[in-house]
Amino acid sequence: MKSKLGLLPILFLWSVSAIAQEAPSTLDEVQVMPADTLKVQAWIDLSNAAMRDNFELARAYGDSALTLASQLGDEKRQALAHRQIATAAYYGSQLEDALEHYGAILDYYRRTGDDMNAAKILNNIGLVKRSQAQHDEAMQYFFEALRIKEQFPDTNSLAYTYNTIGETFAIKGDFAQAEEFFQKALAGFRAADNVPMVNVMLLNLGGFYRDQGDAVRALEYIKDSKEYFEVHGPKRELARAHYLLGGLYLDQGDLPKSKSSFLRSKIYFDSLGATMRSLGCVLNLSEVARLQGDIPEAKKLAGEALDQSRAIGTNEQVARALQLLSALYKAEGNYRQAMEYLEAHYEVQDSILNEQSNRTIAELEEKYQSEVKERQLAELSATNQMNELNLKKQREQTRLLLLFAALIGVIALLLFNQYRAKKRHNDLLLEKNAIVQASLEEKEVLLKEIHHRVKNNLQFISSLLNLQSRHVLDPGSQQVLRESKNRIHSMALVHQKLYQEDNLxxxxxxxxxxxxxxxxxxxxxxxxxxxxxxxxxxxxxxxxxxxxxxxxxxxxxxxxxxxxxxxxxxxxxxxxxxxxxxxxxxxxxxxxxxxxxxxxxxxxxxxxxxxxxxxxxxxxxxxxxxxxxxxxxxxxxxxxxxxx
CATH class of the missing domain: 3.30.565.10 (Histidine kinase-like ATPase, C-terminal domain)
Structure with missing residues (x-):
């Protein structure tokens, strides 16, 4: 079975962790610098450089920059330090932490009227939301960023957002829109002469065409970009190139090459501290082991992926690991364990849907509370206009009642949809259980019949030997025939025991x-x-x-x-x-x-x-x-x- 989970293109935040034009100071040099804004900037430069190879180290340098900038009261560099920390947290799969720091940066840029940088942060928040499988909410951030960026003559920055939108359309299955935005992004980076991002786009397009089944174009794009990143870096993009190659070779059935590529990708992601990306490699290595017939190794890898994905809370990877374990136990004939993992898989899928429903309800509740606060402020500010206040109050109450009714209706609709989804899930389980049971019974009857026929065939051979012995006068030959008949009888007895007993x-x-x-x-x-x-x-x-x-x-x-x-x-x-x-x-x-x-x-x-x-x-x-x-x-x- 072809597995694409985790193989869709991902955008790394080049606009946030761009390669420094000049080598930053060394750690020893920074540590002895005076505690001023130059030292803050030096910490930020070190973090920026470390972002290519070690996210944990980049995070540590960002923390040092934020601490010193806060002591100096330098809000601008506090925002830059928050950006480094958020980016490192994103790459390290610490998604809630990334959202917290991006939120602090967005607040600063909005307060200072820096719309372009605010748009870049909106784009990055969308990336985090997408990693949390909140694709619709991610799209809202991407298009808000796009609307702002279109007001500025910055082709390079627009291209970043085109790319993130294209990736998200691909994840949602709208491949026509995805290709359109990918090509816009590639054209934008070429116009801006941004060679690193041109190669990132080639890598993204390689992954996209792989998902479309165009293996020739996919292999060409991925290999071209891999050769560039092997020379110029960064390591994270080289890791992604190996990851996409592993998926492409897996599609083509070249399991040794697929395994080698995923192992290389995992080594790079592990060195970067990119836990979620590394887990994707482990899941695909488990799939390769399954296809190679190494079920114990496949189960071991899938089990490790399940434990780690649960630890970091990536439900989509939890669901995939459970689904893979179900298939592995089914391949072993352990249908009970396979069904337990399959049920756990559906429970996680349901929880993902429930989380989306809960977020929708929370947003509606937030809007409702906002309306209540507005009404209270209006009442306090209009004490000298009682008649107008009463009229507004009636209108507010009517509007609130309508909003509340709409809220109740939405909640009821969500609960009803959840009930229908659960019912469909239960019906599907019952149907699959019936199919499995019928298949087991059919195979049991077939197996009994096979053993019965084998036993009858052996008995027939034994009878032939018995007839032959009657026409053989030589005692030695008679002895050989009798011993052969006994050997055949010992084998026939095994098959007789198998079809006569419940245990086949x-x-x-x-x-x-x-x-x-x-x-x-x-x-x-x-x-x-x-x-x-x-x-x-x-x-x-x-x-x-x-x-x-x-x-x-x-x-x-x-x-x-x-x-x-x-x-x-x-x-x-x-x-x-x-x-x-x-x-x-x-x-x-x-x-x-x-x-x-x-x-x-x-x-x-x-x-x-x-x-x-x-x-x-x-x-x-x-x-x-x-x-x-x-x-x-x-x-x-x-x-x-x-x-x-």
């Missing part, structure tokens, strides 16, 4: 071994009244890949005992043992017969039966011990097996 993936070993033993004793005409058979078995259910080789090994060992241990004897004893001890299965068959030849070595034996035992033991990673005391005891300590 596991074999109850106690009943299986008892049935196998009875069958072999009957085949070799062993009198149970003369041969004491002792069975020591634990209650163990094994999957078919473990039960089948164990059954074949038992068939060979019991067959060997029946052929050689009781020939020409009135009495004898046979022990069959299967026990689990310390994460190992102990399988043992022993008899009290004449024993093995003195020079017998199982690992050197060329008999087919012992060769088969050795081969199956290697598959189960089992150690074989052979004792002859007299009698024969052959034991296997099995380490590779799977219980169900």
């Amino acid at each position: 993936t596991g074999v109850e070993m106690r009943s299986y071994i008892v049935n196998l033993l009875d069958s072999l004793l009957h085949a070799y005409q062993i009198d149970r009244t003369k041969v004491a058979v002792r069975i020591e078995l634990d209650d163990i259910n094994l999957d078919i890949d473990s039960a089948m080789p164990i059954g074949l090994i038992l068939n060979e060992l019991i067959t060997n005992a029946c052929k050689y241990a009781f020939a020409g004897r009135e009495k004898g004893s046979l022990l069959v043992e299967l026990r689990e001890q310390a994460n190992r299965l102990r399988l043992c068959v022993s008899d009290d017969g004449p024993g093995l030849p003195a020079d017998f070595r199982l690992e050197e034996s060329e008999q087919f039966g012992f060769e088969l035992v050795r081969s199956l033991a290697a598959r189960l990673k089992a150690d074989i011990q052979v004792e002859s005391r007299p009698g024969v005891a052959i034991a296997l300590d099995i380490t590779q097996y799977q219980k169900v």
Whole structure:
């Protein structure tokens, strides 16, 4: 499944953290400077330079600038310091902190009538709102910034806002509008000869065309911009280029290249302290691992992303991590866990919708309170015009009642929409549960039928061997046919157990071994009244890949005992043992017969039966011990097996 979440272009605030034209003073030089406005500016320059590679360091320098500017009462440089702190907080995914500092800057620029800088801050606030998935509110800030900037002949600044609007249209799915604004932004930066931002726009367009399925143009734009940022920086744009390449390679199914690109991007974002961007890499690395078939690694990465996204409160990434974990558990056949994660995913999606509804209600409430305050001020200021006051009061009351009625109507509509969304969600869950249950039942019937048919086919082969043995006069050949028939019967018994029991993936070993033993004793005409058979078995259910080789090994060992241990004897004893001890299965068959030849070595034996035992033991990673005391005891300590 193609995943675009987190791969849409993002704008880094070049207008806020532009590259300094001259190298700033070193940290040691700044620390010894006198505490004046020059030192404040030096701290700001250091923060600006650090913004290319280390957001935490940029934040620390911005804090130093703000502290000193506040002590000096320098409002202008306080605003500049707030800007550095807000930008570093944005890149570091501290979104509420970023909003607080941007709000302080906006208040200053509005008080001083600096409309152009106010417009730039409005643009940046919109970026933070967009990162919080508040896309409509972000658009309001972007277009307010655009209206102000259009009053000034600043092509470069206009281009920044064109780009942010284009990105947001792309996120909302309006790709025609998105491309129009992206091209406007690119033309603006080229007209202003802003080479760094031309390359940022090429990178954004590369991501945009990737989302449109135009892989050729996307790869061309992304690689061109990556080559520029590898030489000129900043590191954050190089990280984004690798991120977009990872997504493009993921779309094309080139998983090794996709993994390499996402890992490089994560390294850069981690060094920058860009937690939210790094989480996007982790989620995509989990998707790559899933497609590569490495489900444990995919689950590990998705789990880490879930914990971190919950810690920083990015609900969209929480929802994606939950959805990915649901798909991974489903791939493992753990449908219950998959459904739990899917339900958690829908709960987070609902919470995102609820947050948007709550914000709408809060805005209406704020407007209502504003109206109340205006009415109270009007009453206090019009004490000398009682008649006019009464008339205005009636009008205000009517307006307030209408507003309140509208508020109630909006709240009712929101609650009704929320109820409908919840109902649709519940209906969808019920429908999916029914589909999953029907699919499980259908697969269970199909699996039983498969095991039944395999068992019947094996029985048919056994019958053919039985018929063949009647026409073979050579005793040695008859013996070979009988042993082959017994081996086939041991395998058929496994499939019979699977389709006769409720557990289609596991074999109850106690009943299986008892049935196998009875069958072999009957085949070799062993009198149970003369041969004491002792069975020591634990209650163990094994999957078919473990039960089948164990059954074949038992068939060979019991067959060997029946052929050689009781020939020409009135009495004898046979022990069959299967026990689990310390994460190992102990399988043992022993008899009290004449024993093995003195020079017998199982690992050197060329008999087919012992060769088969050795081969199956290697598959189960089992150690074989052979004792002859007299009698024969052959034991296997099995380490590779799977219980169900």
